[in-house]
Amino acid sequence: MRDMPLRRESDGWLERWMATVEDLARLKASHPMLDAVIDEQEGRRIRIGDHWLADFASCNYLGLDLDQEVLDAVPEYLAKWGSHPSWSRLLGSPVLYEQLEETTTALLGSEDSLLLPTITHIHMSVIPILVGSGVLFLDGRAHKTIYDGASIARGHGATIQRFRHNDADHLEQLVKASKTTPRVIAVDGVNSMTGNAPDVKEFARIARENDALLYIDDAHGFGVIGERSPDELCEWGLRGNGVVRHQGETYDNIILVAGFSKAYSSLLSFLALPSRLKDVLKVAAPPYLYSGPSPVASLATTIAGLAVNDHRGDLYRYEIYRKTRTVMERLHELDIYTPNESGFPLIEIPLAHHDDIDVVGRYLFDRGVYVTMAAYPLVPKDEVGFRIQITAANPDDQIELLCEVLGEISERFELQHKHHRSLLLRAREARG
């Protein structure tokens, strides 16, 4: 733990403000796995102080952050383009962008694609434009950044209607009852908490039959799942071209948003969209003019990463699949509940008692397992727990350690089990 910040008399306003965010402040102070300073990294191991841990909080699914071919690609691009283009994209972009948009479009099989630095930039700027003064139907568990985009849209005159998470019937009722246009349905692809994907075909049908647009954030699916094929190595499909292709859908009435910052370890993101919409967004979406572009190193690692994906991506995906399956089988053996029904590599494990989070977090840390803590108030009390993410770069001995520690955790602390979970859901339904 680093030094405590100074308290001065003139900080009265700060004390009052801190009192309003007490839960979050306590959380940050009490968890060794929140806002940690990571002193060193070796492969998928990290050192915090003098403690080495296996990293199961990385979203670098394909392990390209450590891939020598990707790392070696960077100096050549820096030599040609410098460290950062710095022009806003509306003024001008290195030709690398045009090449990357072509490659991305070909991989996705979409009509076109548009690159911006982050998915957050895209949600904040594109959702308000697409919805205008119409209505946004928002999945109850869509990612926080989609909610932030929705708040901006509301500020610009849009109406927001929430539907129950993944509940196509509820969505259809709301859409049919609404007369307002434009209408946009916003959902996550592979959900960042549950690891499950929505039924894209059903959501797309509702969008198409009701003159709406389906807007999908597939931050965690892109690079991991892709088009199905008789040649696939596992049921995650080939090429990692995302949830729309994975479910055999077209892009009609669908905008897919995803990024390279997770599976491809590079600061860059994209929308798959029709070319006419792309042309409008170039002038209408604020970050295209008002924000800086991605650094050249990220363009270089994306270009190299896409080439690696062509040659070895399916082998890496198979590695993630195999390792995730081992962990899922272990959970099954221990009768530990997880909302993950897909087998995709994000596994959330809720605790039976939310106030055990400190001791469980500390135990994981002491045993050398680094995970994402899902603590109250970041998640509801009955979802407090931890999330494991598995990447191709987690070696088998880390997976063995994880399986061992899961056994110890289930012996020492109370986790949720299937029967416990169904009682909880029934109680929640009874409460309304």
Ligand SMILES: Cc1ncc(COP(=O)(O)O)c(C=O)c1O
């Ligand atoms: C589902 C989802 N959407 C959006 C984001 C934000 O992505 P970015 O860092 O590109 O803004 C994240 C990041 O964790 C995410 O999980």
